[in-house]
Amino acid sequence: MTLFERVFGGNDAVYGLTEAAIDSAIAQHGADHAVSFPGTAYSLPCYYGVTGVKVETLGQLKEALGVVKTLMTRENRLHDAFMSGVATALCAEFIEVLKYMDGAEPYAAPCYGHLPDAVVRSLGVPLVTGDIPGVPVILGTAPSADEAVALVKSYQAQGMLVTLVGGIIDQLEEKGYKTGAELRVIPLGKDVTSVIHVVSVAIRAALIFGNIQPGDAAGLMKYTFERVPAFVNAFAPLDDVIVACGAGAIALGFPVVSNETENMFRVPKSLIQQLDISKWNATSLEARDIKIKITNIDIPVAFASAFEGEIIRRGDMQVEVDGSRVDCFELVQTREASDVEDHKIVVDGPEIDEIPVGSKISLSYTVEVAGKAMQPDFESVMERKIHSWINCIEGVMHTGQRDMIRIRISKADFEAGFKFKHLGEVLYAKVKSEFEAVVDKCQVTIVVDAEKNAKLRAAANEVFDKRDARLASMTDESVEQYYTCIMCQAFSPSHVCIVTPERLGLCGAVSWLDAKATKELDPAGPCQPILKEGCLDEKLGRYTTVDEAVNKYSHGALEHVTLYSLFQDPMTSCGCFECICGVEPVSMGVVITCREHAGTTPLGMTFSEMASMTGGGVQTPGFMGHGKHFIASHKFIAAEGGPGRIVWMPKMLKDQMRERLDKTALEMYGVENFTDMIADETVCTDDPEQLMNYLSEVGHPVLSMEPFDM
């Protein structure tokens, strides 16, 4: 039997099952019965992506199946095999959506099933930065549970986002192996059709970040082929259905590695036979051209981004550094080269093995750096990374920053020989590798002495205060240049962020200082300076130099962008924004919601639905993605009146922003406690009338503002 015959056979089989399932659902519920996946604005994302048509009822699902049938052509050409693979994937999506009818929750822990839009959006940044270097899709049952664990662990240690389908899920459970999104190991489901839930993520990435128009199947496949670093690992035996699914994966550009030899074919870089499971990792990486950044750090435990979300419970803890109770802090300081001895790591005070188990201790670490291109402005940029670096240590948890840090070191680490000095090793290695362009020498001093730390903390706070004063004085007016950020262009080829002191990147991860440091670290990289010249309209924030930059870096896709307007050429989004704001027409205000908030807003839309209005580098006047910190800026939609326009935000976001937002509102409008005047989900969810009543009740400043000039 030829490879294509196997694909066609598998496709026919799945089509038959799908048709029967839909017919039986219609017979039971009627053609008008609703079908949908939860938490997505993209209907059945795969079908919507491929055809541009949204399916809402069983009757429409049946019609969609007719469209799928037209893809199932049977010429002996790869095009036909690819399309039959795609058809198989779409059938799988149809079978899966039937499971979600009537708000059912078909997947129980540890399986996830369908992943909501918020997950897709949260993956944007780590995927472009290479923090998640790849997405393995492991399918079937490994020859042994030990091999299953070893394979998953190998990917996890590289920071991959591992998705699992089928028997391997039980194999991991059997071995007590921890899974979950926070560990980057996501069991999707045990039926082969559940593989569609990761395909759905890839498709939505194309729609969200790539501005691929729904229905542009060729564009979609080009996007996933070039930009989504997924690949498939499929355990033998592979039946025709899996072979057909594999054709769909390969069509999207995802190579398949398998140990199946019966009736199988090889295709370079696409369908690879590897009998030795222990080599699947290396084989897959080579097939998908994934390079892993290796930082060799001399510590007795593992170091990988996959451990970033790990939680250390009290019972598992050896010692705790607790900044909320005792004097602790972390600090980066610039020194003269002659004052720094490279790779000197000092522990001043007792080591971990001299401290009783379960202690809460006072600990500080000061990272002193020197370098010709080093600037004190970069200190805070490095400092903000410490959280992530320390968290990447297996068995160590870090929260907070500055003098409010908390670090837990696990008993397992202690037993493995982990010492305080290893914190120094990690800090040294990461500073030197990630900031090699500016740091020539680096030393770390760890102080484990409450008395000394009390004094040191006071000194550190003076540094922090000075920095805050500098940051506060740093406004869009006070600097000479802004920066572009096109880090996301790997995903979103026509989007350009303009980063200013008051308007950080919409992902929340790139401040003006970050951009400045990035330019220094990688002179030809994603952040390029824009001289603040040729101001055409101060209120809108319209500059000829900004226009030139967006035109150049969007490769002509964009001509004009303003910095401060929601309506006049608003800044575009890649899709991985923290927040989105949209016009609320009744109050003439704006509603802001954030990725973490799943509920609906007074616009009648959820975050996902609002987010789907923009992204991918397109301008949608009235909708704009942005970072959280921009909300409390004087420049937030300044052209339309500023943050005083905000009428609704999720409560969680209000609480995060309250302090700074209240201060800004006081300065701008003379209003006290402005945040309390903003409605949230406890006031109203989707009823504009309730919202208006509330705004009148509290005397919201928007009521006295001019209507929008839309």
Added chain:
Amino acid sequence: MKDWAFTTTIEEMEAATNSLLETAQKVGADTWQQRVKNQTPHCGFGESGTCCRICSMGPCRITKKSPRGICGCDVHGIVGRNFLMFTAGGAATHSDHGREIMHTLYQTHEGGNYQVKDPEKLIRIAKEWGVETEGKDIYDLAHEMAEIGLLEYGKPFGTQRFLKRAPEHTQKLWADAGIEPRAIDREVSTAMHMTHMGCSSLPEALVHQALRAGLSDGWGGSMMGTEFSDVMFGTPKPIDTTANIGVMEKDNVNIVVHGHDPSLSEMIVYYANDPEMIAYAKTMGAKGITVSGVCCTSNEVAMRHGIPMAGNYLNQENVVLTGACEAIVVDVQCIFPALGPLSKCFHTKFITTSPIARIPDSEFIQFSAKTAGDNAKAIVKMAIENFKNRKPELVNIPNLKQNARVGYSVEAIVKVLDGVANSQVDEFGTTKPLLECVTSGVLRGAVAMVGCNNPKVRPDSAHIGLMKKMLENDIIVITTGCAAQAAAKAGLMDPEKAKEYCGAGLKRVCELAGIPPVLHMGSCVDISRMLILAAELSKDSGIPISQLPVVGCAPEWMSEKAVSIGNYVVATGIETFLGVDPYVKGSTEICELLTGEHGVKDWVEAKYVVDTDIESLGDKMIACIEAKRAALGI
């Protein structure tokens, strides 16, 4: 049929030619387009191969009323002899090109005009030939190899050394059929002897010798020409260039090289890049020097230096008609004598360089390995000094130009394939990744598209039309000679754009391997590269060449060399599709031998297919490939 929007169409190329023909009319120049009209209709006896003039009793022409010549030879003997003589002419020509290369190799020395640029390849071939290489000076080895190679032309006993490169199955077929070529000159002589009055008139014997003479070319003279050109000038690797008439530059001194032997053009390219020469050109009012090429000399320098390709065989007059050609420098083969009078209508210097190709109305500068540098320098200088004689009112360089990636020697193809192999599972240095693409069905097969242009076919339409058809059907195209230039001119070698219009399978292969869907393997002598590739595919797969889904095609062929090529390609086990009849339709027996199920096919497992309807020829090629797949169960 897809629209192939970015490609240059036949209509656009014809419009460009027509604008040049207006200039021709203005200056009173004669062109091939006019001469075709003058020569039409062609002689029916000649076209069907039924005219015999090998003795002075005739000429005899076979008709229904006069079915035999004066000596009694029937139509099958006459057509067969003509076919064999045609083949012998081609084999002699290609092989003599190879011989020239061997003589040049013999002249190589450290610091000389000609040097060994790929010593590894020389050592590899020496080992293959059982020549001791250890501790030997590379030039001593080169001279020794040159002598051994030259002996292949006249050795009294034994067969060609390179036959051992063929798969065992093929070698056995040749041995069983008695067509293993002996000394190259002997096979040509034997052919000429057999066709002499009063010798062979038995169709099988004549066709049998045609295959043998062809093999002496493909696995003998041509292969030496290719392999030792690589040794001296470097083995081609992928390189980007441009193609079509627009590569000539209005403000530069334009030197066009034309012919087949790279020894001359290599030197011209070298001196045209000499800063001293460029400075001299500037003093003469030009901005620089542009060397471009026509025909296979162009292929040679494009493959090794990225020199742009101005056009193919039927464009040779066009380059002069631009009025911007300071010199057209030729070596051997496929050069129109028409260039002499044509160049006189312009300021163009027509420079002949080989005693093999002496042409009226040209300046003859005899090129030799010893004086090559001085000769080339003198030619470049002459061209520069001629820049001032241009007639600006006659200058017209049509703005047609496409990007092309060329340089796919077998070594380069294997390197590309290594790039898609996986170090965890695959071995490197094989053709296996390509075989895997074929067995899985991602690629349906391969076509080797070769040959010339011929006014009997709308120029380039068959090459380009067939190539597009193959590409849309996931059939990868390898090509040489003027067929390769047709592809380049149209844009089918554009490494970025061409893949977009291919079938999904070929497109994916191009994306993963970073190749254009049509691979330029060199000049017509480099069809020997295709033989080596076919042999490697067979050895790596364990499948006889004749069973691989691979076919050969020469849709616009015209020369004797092409018939010799056809014979060695068929004799190697590759079904060969022709778009122009090889003057054999007058004999049912010869046709049956060449194209029937029980002619040459019984000896070598392949045959000719002739169809002058190009669309139908393409359908037959695809059907042949699919039938071979079905037979293999893939």
